[in-house]
Amino acid sequence: MDDCIFCQIVNRKSPAKIIYENENVICFLPKKIEVYGHTLIAPKKHYADLYDIPSDILCELIRVAQKLTQEYKHKINATGMNLMHASGKDGQQSVFHFHFHLLPRFKDDGLNTWPNLPKIEVDIDKVWEKLRTK
Numbered sequence: 001m002d003d004c005i006f007c008q009i010v011n012r013k014s015p016a017k018i019i020y021e022n023e024n025v026i027c028f029l030p031k032k033i034e035v036y037g038h039t040l041i042a043p044k045k046h047y048a049d050l051y052d053i054p055s056d057i058l059c060e061l062i063r064v065a066q067k068l069t070q071e072y073k074h075k076i077n078a079t080g081m082n083l084m085h086a087s088g089k090d091g092q093q094s095v096f097h098f099h100f101h102l103l104p105r106f107k108d109d110g111l112n113t114w115p116n117l118p119k120i121e122v123d124i125d126k127v128w129e130k131l132r133t134k
Helices: 005-010 055-075 124-131
Strands: 017-021 025-029 039-043 080-084 100-105
Touching (some): 005 025, 005 039, 017 055, 025 055, 039 055, 055 080
Antiparallel strands (some): 025 039, 039 100, 080 100
């Protein structure tokens, strides 16, 4: 897609600090690094979101995330890791090319990536009945 910034990076039409790539995956530093070592992990082929991406490509992205996690433990002494993703406008996705944010964590880094969710009252049995796979 010509107007997708990630596709432009894959096709070398836009510059990026590429950390790792293989046939199907590209990993690069975002233009605005949120935490030390913040890395974007994306498929080279354009898929919009989690609803769209084939499971084999998704599995490969996870394997690469694990590879980088292990490398970052040694290269930058990361002692923890967050892997974040957003799908769809209502999921707060801002770039509509599937990707993960890999956020290295460090002791006492002060970062809180867990959302402060509003308290809700639900009947857990009714939710379970709707969501379970039979």
